[in-house]
Amino acid sequence: MDWAILGRVFISISTTGTAERPATDLGFLLHKHPAKVQRFSTAHGVAHVFYPEATDTACTAALLLEVDPLALVRQGRGKGRGGSPDLALAQYVNDRPYAASSLLAVALRTVYRSAMKGVCEQRPGLAEHPLPLRIELPAVPVGGAEGGATAMVGRLFEPLGWSVDAAAVPLDSAFPAWGDSRYAKVSLTGELRLADALQQLYVLLPVLDGAKHYWVAPDEVDKLLAAGQGWLADHPELDLITRRYLSRRWSLTRLAMERLALARLAESDDREAEELDNAVDDVPETETGSAVEAVQAETATVAVAEKPQPLAVQRREAILAALAETGAARVLDLGCGQGELVGALLKDARVTEVLGLDVSSRALSAAARKLRLDRMSERQASRVRLVQGALTYTDARLKGYDAAVLSEVIEHLDLPRLPALEFAVFGSARPTAVVVTTPNVEYNVRWETLPAGHVRHSDHRFEWTRAEFTGWAEQVAGKYGYTVTVRPVGPLDAEVGAPTQLALFRLDNPASEGSATR
Ligand code: SAH
Numbered sequence: 054m055d056w057a058i059l060g061r062v063f064i065s066i067s068t069t070g071t072a073e074r075p076a077t078d079l080g081f082l083l084h085k086h087p088a089k090v091q092r093f094s095t096a097h098g099v100a101h102v103f104y105p106e107a108t109d110t111a112c113t114a115a116l117l118l119e120v121d122p123l124a125l126v127r128q129g130r131g132k133g134r135g136g137s138p139d140l141a142l143a144q145y146v147n148d149r150p151y152a153a154s155s156l157l158a159v160a161l162r163t164v165y166r167s168a169m170k171g172v173c174e175q176r177p178g179l180a181e182h183p184l185p186l187r188i189e190l191p192a193v194p195v196g197g198a199e200g201g202a203t204a205m206v207g208r209l210f211e212p213l214g215w216s217v218d219a220a221a222v223p224l225d226s227a228f229p230a231w232g233d234s235r236y237a238k239v240s241l242t243g244e245l246r247l248a249d250a251l252q253q254l255y256v257l258l259p260v261l262d263g264a265k266h267y268w269v270a271p272d273e274v275d276k277l278l279a280a281g282q283g284w285l286a287d288h289p290e291l292d293l294i295t296r297r298y299l300s301r302r303w304s305l306t307r308l309a310m311e312r313l314a315l316a317r318l319a320e321s322d323d324r325e326a327e328e329l330d331n332a333v334d335d336v337p338e339t340e341t342g343s344a345v346e347a348v349q350a351e352t353a354t355v356a357v358a359e360k361p362q363p364l365a366v367q368r369r370e371a372i373l374a375a376l377a378e379t380g381a382a383r384v385l386d387l388g389c390g391q392g393e394l395v396g397a398l399l400k401d402a403r404v405t406e407v408l409g410l411d412v413s414s415r416a417l418s419a420a421a422r423k424l425r426l427d428r429m430s431e432r433q434a435s436r437v438r439l440v441q442g443a444l445t446y447t448d449a450r451l452k453g454y455d456a457a458v459l460s461e462v463i464e465h466l467d468l469p470r471l472p473a474l475e476f477a478v479f480g481s482a483r484p485t486a487v488v489v490t491t492p493n494v495e496y497n498v499r500w501e502t503l504p505a506g507h508v509r510h511s512d513h514r515f516e517w518t519r520a521e522f523t524g525w526a527e528q529v530a531g532k533y534g535y536t537v538t539v540r541p542v543g544p545l546d547a548e549v550g551a552p553t554q555l556a557l558f559r560l561d562n563p564a565s566e567g568s569a570t571r
Contacts, residue, residue, distance in 0.1 A: 064157060064254070065105070066247075067113040067187040076112035079184075080104070081176045082247050083114055083168045095163045096427050097156045102164060118160045158258045159428070161251060169255065169280075171248035183244045188254070192222055192236040194262045202237050209257050212289050215243040237261075252280040260297040273299055364543050368553050369397055371542040372458055372488050375557045377403070379486040381456035385410065387444055387478065388462030392420030399424075399437060408454070409439045417441060445473040451482035459489045464513045479533035479558070487535070487558040489526070490542065492516045495549040519550050526556040534561045 066083075070076030080087040087107035093100045098120045106113045162169055173180040195202035206219035222236040243250075256277060277285070277298050288294060295310060362370075372394065376384060382405045386394050389409030398407045411417050417439050421427070426434065442448050444459075445466065451457070457478055466474060478487060494516035497507070508516050517525070523539050530537040535558040541551030 063117050065113050065115040065189045068184045069111050072109050075109040077107050079112045082173050093164050095160045100160045100164050158255045162255055169251040183246050185244050186250055188241040190239040193239050195237050206239050208290050210241055215241040256280050260294050367543050371555055375488045376456055379456055383455045385454045385457040387457055387459050390416050392424050396424055407437045410442045412443045445470050447477045447481035454484040456486040457484040464491050467514050475529050485560045485563045489556045490553050493550050493554045494518055496552040522554050
């Protein structure tokens with residue numbers, strides 16, 4: 054009876070009640086009607102929710118996930134989100150070894166999203182109350198258990214107030230000599246708020262499994278801390294949970310622990326966490342390198358995250374500030390790389406639409422993964438598109454936007470190709486505003502680790518002085534009818550200026566442009 058091998062994973066949630074407080078209130082809490090059998094398509098297959106029993110005194114909601122390995126592949130092709138079929142996401146899919154528990158965790162979050170947040174509009178107040186709960190999991194993968202599979206279930210759930218009954222599932226009941234499988238039959242009983250129970254399952258099922266099916270990106274720390282709010286920080290197995298949830302990525306584990314400690318200190322001061330996030334998400338000067346490696350390299354310096362912020366963060370903030378000045382709502386991120394700026398733009402409510410374009414499908418796959426495009430709400434997903442394209446060719450998809458950003462992109466082109474980009478962006482796409490950033494080569498002498506005469510990144514074809522950049526910007530502005538201002542970004546040195554230079558171009562006559570091109 055190996056559910057996972059059959060491609061099915063199963064969880065049931067039961068409660069008891071009385072005529073005054075009927076057990077069927079569970080249906081309101083889960084936002085799923087007890088009289089219906091419902092199907093949900095999740096990222097990894099179809100989930101069915103049904104109620105084997107639904108009376109005043111006893112109610113059980115069952116969730117059965119039929120894992121569809123092909124869904125992983127289809128999902129990789131962008132699920133029909135406009136514009137993304139050209140994403141080469143095969144690599145994204147291959148990053149996901151199959152693991153039932155984390156699929157179930159994701160399915161729980163998809164199907165019971167509101168319940169997990171503790172939201173219940175139809176019965177206000179209900180979600181705040183602990184309920185008598187019984188959760189049955191006939192086959193939980195327990196991988197590389199520390200101290201024995203069934204014991205680990207106890208260590209994880211008992212401190213949270215659950216009574217745990219866990220037994221190893223034999224490999225084949227007809228052949229006891231074969232021993233136990235890596236699955237345990239688990240039942241949990243306790244008096245908890247349903248939202249807490251769901252969040253604990255969301256975190257602890259993958260912890261038991263010891264393998265996450267998706268790439269463990271830095272944002273997993275955010276998810277862990279969000280789902281762990283109110284119970285994780287004081288859990289006696291905090292170390293084990295954090296380590297296994299983050300698939301033994303030590304840098305992320307340390308980061309999570311630091312953030313938990315900070316959150317305790319600051320009573321979960323959101324701003325502080327946000328700053329740490331920024332510092333860590335960033336990939337200063339390594340650009341298209343692996344973000345995870347960058348996190349590992351950087352975590353040590355992030356510990357207490359005092360100023361100064363990494364240059365990449367300062368640059369992103371300067372770009373966002375320049376865009377805010379223009380009031381842009383529809384924004385192009387040209388040469389978007391791994392999508393850090395796209396992510397920051399999506400957090401800004403004024404921005405209604407972001408199109409990220411890059412020539413590199415690897416960078417776009419990484420961006421899709423980091424942005425969690427596959428798990429974004431429809432509303433959020435409708436604001437963003439990632440497309441592959443080359444900036445040295447005109448592209449009709451880029452017309453009609455309020456602003457375009459070229460962040461650390463121009464220096465990746467061979468100088469003779471630059472006029473082609475200028476025409477494609479300023480001449481053809483013609484957004485109302487353009488923000489361009491590029492290194493200031495004069496500042497390179499201040500980088501202690503940079504050998505004299507070297508550019509900052511092996512793929513930089515050129516780096517300009519302040520005079521060269523200003524000269525270029527003014528020439529482009531004049532040629533295409535824009536007005537430009539140039540400003541420094543990063544620590545300003547009296548002699549050599551700031552490490553990054555930013556040009557903000559604004560179209561001289563947007564009104565007449567609009568009527569001419571639309
Ligand atoms: N804008 C990001 C990434 C900068 S790295 C940031 O600020 O961090 C430069 C990016 O430009 C790379 O992702 C590279 O693939 C992309 N790029 C370089 N030449 C390009 C071209 N001709 N067309 C489109 N993208 C290009």
